Amino acid sequence: MTYCCALRLKQGLVFISDTRTNAGVDHISVYRKLYTFGIQGERFICIQTSGNLATTQAVIGHLQNHLTLKQEPNLYSVNTMFEAAGLVGQILRKVIADVTEDTQEQSNYFCSLLIGGQIKGEDMQLYNIYPQGNFISATSDTPYFQIGESKYGKPILDRALSYDMPLDEALRCSLISFDSTLRSNVSVGMPLDTLVYQKDSFVIPQGKRINEDEPYFQNISKQWSETLKKGLQDLPKPNDDFFQ
Amino acid sequence: MTYCCALRLKQGLVFISDTRTNAGVDHISVYRKLYTFGIQGERFICIQTSGNLATTQAVIGHLQNHLTLKQEPNLYSVNTMFEAAGLVGQILRKVIADVTEDTQEQSNYFCSLLIGGQIKGEDMQLYNIYPQGNFISATSDTPYFQIGESKYGKPILDRALSYDMPLDEALRCSLISFDSTLRSNVSVGMPLDTLVYQKDSFVIPQGKRINEDEPYFQNISKQWSETLKKGLQDLPKPNDDFFQ
Numbered sequence: 001m002t003y004c005c006a007l008r009l010k011q012g013l014v015f016i017s018d019t020r021t022n023a024g025v026d027h028i029s030v031y032r033k034l035y036t037f038g039i040q041g042e043r044f045i046c047i048q049t050s051g052n053l054a055t056t057q058a059v060i061g062h063l064q065n066h067l068t069l070k071q072e073p074n075l076y077s078v079n080t081m082f083e084a085a086g087l088v089g090q091i092l093r094k095v096i097a098d099v100t101e102d103t104q105e106q107s108n109y110f111c112s113l114l115i116g117g118q119i120k121g122e123d124m125q126l127y128n129i130y131p132q133g134n135f136i137s138a139t140s141d142t143p144y145f146q147i148g149e150s151k152y153g154k155p156i157l158d159r160a161l162s163y164d165m166p167l168d169e170a171l172r173c174s175l176i177s178f179d180s181t182l183r184s185n186v187s188v189g190m191p192l193d194t195l196v197y198q199k200d201s202f203v204i205p206q207g208k209r210i211n212e213d214e215p216y217f218q219n220i221s222k223q224w225s226e227t228l229k230k231g232l233q234d235l236p237k238p239n240d241d242f243f244q
Numbered sequence: 245m246t247y248c249c250a251l252r253l254k255q256g257l258v259f260i261s262d263t264r265t266n267a268g269v270d271h272i273s274v275y276r277k278l279y280t281f282g283i284q285g286e287r288f289i290c291i292q293t294s295g296n297l298a299t300t301q302a303v304i305g306h307l308q309n310h311l312t313l314k315q316e317p318n319l320y321s322v323n324t325m326f327e328a329a330g331l332v333g334q335i336l337r338k339v340i341a342d343v344t345e346d347t348q349e350q351s352n353y354f355c356s357l358l359i360g361g362q363i364k365g366e367d368m369q370l371y372n373i374y375p376q377g378n379f380i381s382a383t384s385d386t387p388y389f390q391i392g393e394s395k396y397g398k399p400i401l402d403r404a405l406s407y408d409m410p411l412d413e414a415l416r417c418s419l420i421s422f423d424s425t426l427r428s429n430v431s432v433g434m435p436l437d438t439l440v441y442q443k444d445s446f447v448i449p450q451g452k453r454i455n456e457d458e459p460y461f462q463n464i465s466k467q468w469s470e471t472l473k474k475g476l477q478d479l480p481k482p483n484d485d486f487f488q
Contacts, residue, residue, distance in 0.1 A: 151395030155424035160472050171486060172479045180399035196487050208486050220479045227475035228404050234471070235416045235464045242415060242452050243440050 001187035002033060002148030004048040005157070005174050006114045008126035008138040011167050013116045013197040015207075016174050017048050018148075018182075020189030034193040035060050037067075037075045038204040043119040044197055045075055045084055050147035051111025051131070058095040059088065059113065081125035085115050089133035096131070107131075112147040117197070124199055152184045153177030167196055172220060175210075179221045192217075245431035246277060246392030248292040249401070249418050250358045252370035252382040255411050257360045257441040259451075260418050261292050262392075262426075264433030278437040279304050281311075281319045282448040287363040288441055289319055289328055294391035295355025295375070302339040303332065303357065325369035329359050333377035340375070351375075356391040361441070368443055396428045397421030411440055416464065419454075423465045436461075 001022065007014040017034040031053060038044040047063075049056035066074035078084045096109045110131035116138075118124040126138040128145040138145055140163040146154065156177045161170060171194070181188050195207035210217050245266065251258040261278040275297060282288040291307075293300035310318035322328045340353045354375035360382075362368040370382035372389040382389055384407040390398065400421050405414060415438070425432045439451035454461050 149395075151393075151428070152399050154428045155396050155399070156472065158428050159424075159469050160476050167487070168481050169476060171482055173476055175482075176476065176479075180403075184395070184398045184402050194486060198487070206488050208488075216480070216482060223479055224475065225403050227471065227478070228400065231468065231471035231475065232404055232413060232417055232420065235420075235467055236460070237412050238415055238419075238460060242438060243411070243442070244450050244452075 001185070002050040003150065003153060003178065003181050003188040004033060004050055004114060004147045005144060005150075005153065005177060006046075006048060006116050006126055006138075007144045007161065007170055007174060008116060008124055009143055009167065009170055010140075010164050010199075012199045012201075013046070013118075013124055013126065013195075014167060014170050014174055015046050015048060015114075015116065015193075015195040015197075016178055017193045018178065018188045019191050019193065020187060021053050022187055028189070030189075030191070032193060034195060034207070036195065036204055036207070037063070038117070039076060040204060041120075041202050043076070043117065044202060044204050045081070045115065045117035045119075046195055046197070047088065048114040048147065049111060050113075052109045055092070055095055055109050055111040056113070059092050059111070062091045062095070063088065079119070080122055081115070081117055081119055081127070084117070084119075085125075085127040085129060085135045088113060088115055089129050089135055092129065092131070093133035114145050114147055118199070118202065120202060124197070149181055149185050149188050152181040156180060167198070171196060175217065175220060176224055179217070179224065245429070246294040247394065247397060247422065247425050247432040248277060248294055248358060248391045249388060249394075249397065249421060250290075250292060250360050250370055250382075251388045251405065251414055251418060252360060252368055253387055253411065253414055254384075254408050254443075256443045256445075257290070257362075257368055257370065257439075258411060258414050258418055259290050259292060259358075259360065259437075259439040259441075260422055261437045262422065262432045263435050263437065264431065265297050266431055272433070274433075274435070276437060278439060278451070280439065280448055280451070281307070282361070283320060284448060285364075285446050287320070287361065288446060288448050289325070289359065289361035289363075290439055290441070291332065292358040292391065293355060294357070296353045299336070299339055299353050299355040300357070303336050303355070306335045306339070307332065323363070324366055325359070325361055325363055325371070328361070328363075329369075329371040329373060329379050332357060332359055333373050333379055336373065336375070337377035358389050358391055362443070362446065364446060368441075393425055393429050393432050396425040400424060411442070415440060419461065419464060420468055423461070423468060
């Protein structure tokens, strides 16, 4: 499986993806699921992928191929993030249709994608692209999307994340969301790829890969466990009527 | 959907179930999913249910019917919790086979059950009964089971729960697991049914129903949100290399 999470906040965009793929528990590999595109000073686009690996690699492959061969439309010729999401959705539909026309069977080849970024002249955007190629947009009410194994890491986002939160705090919040998922589901695994984009910077971030031995991640994971344990102990005790 | 959780700890057993059932979002009802059986001073048995409501009600109905008509084996004649789990598993298989012999179609009628308790002469036991009627047992390494919408509430159990934990702390830990689930998934809903059994007491607990307006639950839910928000702020800030 996979876990990817992306936030569109007041101050910028945050993306985190795991790297574990599995075709059965005896066939586990590390694949990057976070891809960046862009032109310094003009546009930044990040795509995260979940689902059938052949499908996701084909989608990214076609997008890169269009750029290499200067075929239009491509991610550097589209005028808005809305057009970028539409392009990715069309390619996704085509990739799946290329391997099967049987609608029932198509679900075997499904993947979900997140695409976020900013193109000069418009605000940042973040879209969640469904396997059918259509998509929805993040808003200030619903500032985050998840794809893959999303349930374990959802409670902390639902409780603590807000649109106005500073980027560094939002990054910590999403890292904790990942830590919770990593602990409860072995199909999501290290290393993690993280990327933070500052609004209106039009700088393509290098991003940071977090490996198993990354001291910062180990620290916050340990401290978070202590926070939870102490927090539980500090909760008021239940009355006697719970024990009758 | 449903969320049920049961713990078998050193000092006793803890059971919590939600009460929401849904056949589509426009057909939501409240049904109890936690049932107790027992003979004061001799045996205590608790069963929690998840899945097809007609199946779970039929299983509980047959168990109660056996007791009413004094048909053997029944929950008051079995010698051990292992036999109790076997009886429930057999009834579950039969209930599903009664509505369809088509193996493919059977999954529409599936349910999962947790059964825990203590019969004089043996230690407490907790079993997770699969739709096929077979089952596994909780241990000190894996002291809890969940059925239904289990993922949202799993991280807090994985991080904070331990076999040696006092019952009141384990109850708080499971209530937080429920609170996290309730906030992230509307298919799990209040009221909650809770039950705590003290080891070797052979007293059948009355249990406590937690309604929406229960002050204790509101308090711990609010305090927990503050714990998480403050805990996030107190985590060390990420280095600059996360923002490049």
